[in-house]
Amino acid sequence: QVQLVESGGGLVHPGGSLRLSCAVxxxxxxxxxxxxxRQAPGKQRELVARITRxxxxxxxxxxxxxxxxxxxxxxxxxxLQMNSLKPEDTFVYYCNAGGLDSPYWGQGTQVTVSS
Numbered sequence: 001q002v003q004l005v006e007s008g009g010g011l012v013h014p015g016g017s018l019r020l021s022c023a024v025x026x027x028x029x030x031x032x033x034x035x036x037x038r039q040a041p042g043k044q045r046e047l048v049a050r051i052t053r054x055x056x057x058x059x060x061x062x063x064x065x066x067x068x069x070x071x072x073x074x075x076x077x078x079x080l081q082m083n084s085l086k087p088e089d090t091f092v093y094y095c096n097a098g099g100l101d102s103p104y105w106g107q108g109t110q111v112t113v114s115s
Contacts, residue, residue, distance in 0.1 A: 020109060022095030025076070032104070
């Protein structure tokens with residue numbers, strides 16, 4: 001069964017840090033790039049960061065220098081380290097394999113940045 005399971009969201013003060021984790025089924029972890037997207041109510045999901053099987057990464061301009069995506073191939077897990085968080089980073093964050101049009105999505109985890 002193909003699964004992506006996110007964890008690590010929560011409430012954090014501005015300037016704080018969170019680390020999101022996405023455990024990915026081995027069959028798709030070994031085929032697809034994995035990315036983190038985020039979505040506000042009523043709006044489209046936007047790419048936050050993406051990492052290929054070979055470890056190449058790309059980031060949205062709004063998070064460059066603050067967020068880091070990484071993958072642990074032994075654990076079939078992708079991480080998103082989020083530092084210097086801002087209120088505008090408040091979204092539901094989704095893990096994805098295969099891109100925006102793929103069927104492989106996690107259930108989402110809420111990140112709220114507020115004082």
